[in-house]
Amino acid sequence: MTRWPASRASDAERAPMKQLINILGGVLAIVGLGFFAGVGQSLLRDAPVIVGVAKAAPASNAENTATDTQLQDQPDGSGTETDIETGVDTNPSGAVDDPDFNARLDAPVPDGMLTLRQAHQRWIDGAYFIDARHKEEYDLGRVSGAAHLNAETFFTKAGEAEMQTIPPDAPVVVYCVGGLCDASENTVALLTQFGYSDLSIMGVGYDDWEAAGLPTDSSTSSDDLESEGSP
Amino acid sequence: MSALRWAESVLLQLPMRLALGGAFVFAAYMKITNVQAFAFAIKGFKIVDPDKHGNLIITAAYTMPWVEMIAGVLLILGLKARAASATIGLLLALFIAALLYVIYSPAIDADCSCFGKANLFCEATVGWCQVNRDLIMLVPALYLLVRGGGNLGLDALCDPKNAAKNPTGDAISGSEPNDSGFRG
Numbered sequence: 294m295t296r297w298p299a300s301r302a303s304d305a306e307r308a309p310m311k312q313l314i315n316i317l318g319g320v321l322a323i324v325g326l327g328f329f330a331g332v333g334q335s336l337l338r339d340a341p342v343i344v345g346v347a348k349a350a351p352a353s354n355a356e357n358t359a360t361d362t363q364l365q366d367q368p369d370g371s372g373t374e375t376d377i378e379t380g381v382d383t384n385p386s387g388a389v390d391d392p393d394f395n396a397r398l399d400a401p402v403p404d405g406m407l408t409l410r411q412a413h414q415r416w417i418d419g420a421y422f423i424d425a426r427h428k429e430e431y432d433l434g435r436v437s438g439a440a441h442l443n444a445e446t447f448f449t450k451a452g453e454a455e456m457q458t459i460p461p462d463a464p465v466v467v468y469c470v471g472g473l474c475d476a477s478e479n480t481v482a483l484l485t486q487f488g489y490s491d492l493s494i495m496g497v498g499y500d501d502w503e504a505a506g507l508p509t510d511s512s513t514s515s516d517d518l519e520s521e522g523s524p
Numbered sequence: 525m526s527a528l529r530w531a532e533s534v535l536l537q538l539p540m541r542l543a544l545g546g547a548f549v550f551a552a553y554m555k556i557t558n559v560q561a562f563a564f565a566i567k568g569f570k571i572v573d574p575d576k577h578g579n580l581i582i583t584a585a586y587t588m589p590w591v592e593m594i595a596g597v598l599l600i601l602g603l604k605a606r607a608a609s610a611t612i613g614l615l616l617a618l619f620i621a622a623l624l625y626v627i628y629s630p631a632i633d634a635d636c637s638c639f640g641k642a643n644l645f646c647e648a649t650v651g652w653c654q655v656n657r658d659l660i661m662l663v664p665a666l667y668l669l670v671r672g673g674g675n676l677g678l679d680a681l682c683d684p685k686n687a688a689k690n691p692t693g694d695a696i697s698g699s700e701p702n703d704s705g706f707r708g
Contacts, residue, residue, distance in 0.1 A: 312606075316669075319607020320614065323594050324587075330594070331586030334556065342559050342585060344567045344578040427648055428641075444561040445641045474633065479564045 340448070343482055397505040402496020412466055412495040413507055420464040423455075423484075425476035426499065435499065436468065437508040443469075444479050456487065464491040471498020530675055537674030540664035541599050547644075547661065548596030548612060554640025555589035562589065565637030569622055570629070591615065599668070602677015609668035616662045623658070626650045 335342070398410035407415070416422065422439035424431045431441045440459065446452035459465060465484065469476035477494040484492055495502075503509055555562040563585035567574045572581055592615060598608035619638070626632050627650060635648045638657075646653035673679045 316607050316610050319604050320611045323598070323604075323607060323611045324591050326594050327589075327591030328583075328587045330590035331583070334559070334590070335582075335586050338559070340560075342563045342582050344563050344574045344581045427635075444564045445558060447560065448558065470633075475564065475568050479567075483560070 340486070343486070394505065397501065400497055400501065406494045406496030407466065409495070409497050409501055409505060409507075412468070412493075412497075412502075413505075415464060415466050415493070416507075418464075420466050421459045423459075423465060423467045423480060424499070425467055425469045425480040426474075430470070430499070432512040434503060434509050434511045436502055437510045439468075439510070442480055442484075443476050444483065447480070447483050456484075459489075461488045462490060464493070465489060466493050466495055468495035468497075468499060468502070471496070471501055474498065532671070533674030533676045537668065537671065538676045540668055541602060541605065541673055541677070544609070544612060544661060544664045544668070545596040545599035548592045548615075549600070550642075551639045552589045552593035552596060554642055555585075555637070556593065558640060559585050559589075561640065562637055565635055568632075568634040568637075569626055570632050570634070571622060571625060588615075599673070602673040602679050603682075605673025605677055605679050606669055609665045609673075613662060613665040613669055616658045616665060620655055620658045620662075623650055623655050627652065627655070 398413065399408055402408050416436065422436045423442045424435045424439040425443040427443075428441060428446070431439075435441070440455040442452055442455045446455070467477040467480050467484075481492045481494060563581055566572070566581045566584055574581055591611065595608045595611040595615070598604050599612065623636070626634050634650050636646065636650050636654050637648075638644075638646075638654060644657070646657055
């Protein structure tokens with residue numbers, strides 16, 4: 294019994310400091326190793342990681358009308374037009390003159406993004422839509438014919454397959470949950486790297502699209518729509 | 525005493541190490557395989573201005589998963605278990621601070637991306653659930669930091685002096701088994 298307190302005291306004098314230094318040294322070693330591993334990984338990657346790149350090309354109204362008229366010549370547009378008509382007809386809010394409905398369509402959006410009305414017009418004109426939300430949300434409901442592509446899926450096989458379906462010079466509209474969701478901007482930044490030029494962001498989210506009664510898909514009924522109805 | 529230490533090692537330290545280390549290795553793997561998504565997730569937290577300091581975000585996106593990975597593997601192996609659990613504890617504290625920052629900034633609606641695209645127990649969007657999950661993980665991290673990795677790890681193998689001292693060391697204080705020849 295006499296030995297224990299004595300040895301304990303002598304240990305206690307020097308041990309805590311030594312332990313602390315040992316642990317801190319270990320922590321620093323782990324962080325340093327992690328840093329070098331990250332550097333190594335960055336050398337192995339072929340595509341650079343990007344953040345904070347330039348915003349999507351601002352969609353001024355003059356440009357919009359120009360692209361819109363140009364788009365109407367596209368043969369694919371006809372198939373979707375019928376879809377949209379049924380979509381609006383079943384809209385419970387009734388006629389398009391409904392002020393409530395118009396307010397929804399013209400809801401303010403951040404600079405350089407599409408209002409719901411502009412996005413809808415592009416949808417009618419056959420623009421490609423990209424859903425940048427989570428896969429689960431996409432499966433539950435999406436803009437009719439939209440592809441699923443976000444940062445999570447971008448470099449995966451599924452993402453590549455989705456990108457194959459969209460020609461780089463085609464008009465593309467990207468949307469996410471609206472508000473301050475970054476996913477659209479991020480996806481646009483990634484698509485820009487791959488040569489996509491006509492990219493725009495829908496300033497409102499999917500919920501606004503759905504609430505306005507515009508046409509949507511869900512995964513249960515989407516298969517036929519994706520194959521034939523998508524622009 | 526020795527039996528107690530063995531019981532602790534088998535019943536507490538080993539399961540804690542496997543669970544905590546496993547969780548971190550899994551989280552790290554999910555992030556390492558998609559650095560771009562993790563970089564966007566860090567950007568989404570809006571702690572760093574991506575236009576001015578985007579390089580910081582990219583460095584963090586490359587480094588943090590590897591730190592998690594190394595700490596997780598070391599913890600599972602029981603090698604330098606205390607340093608590994610200290611690293612994990614610091615990471616968890618960092619995560620909790622970042623989560624609280626997002627929760628208390630109503631303008632920010634970020635995805636956690638804690639386990640990449642997988643969502644364990646919590647939804648993707650940042651909320652109190654993630655804070656609680658991190659706090660729960662902090663408990664074994666702190667326990668292992670104080671008590672070490674136990675007898676069933678490489679630390680014990682590498683440290684015969686420590687093993688010899690166990691019969692006396694155990695009864696007195698928690699930190700005693702690591703006093704001499706402590707290796708991390």
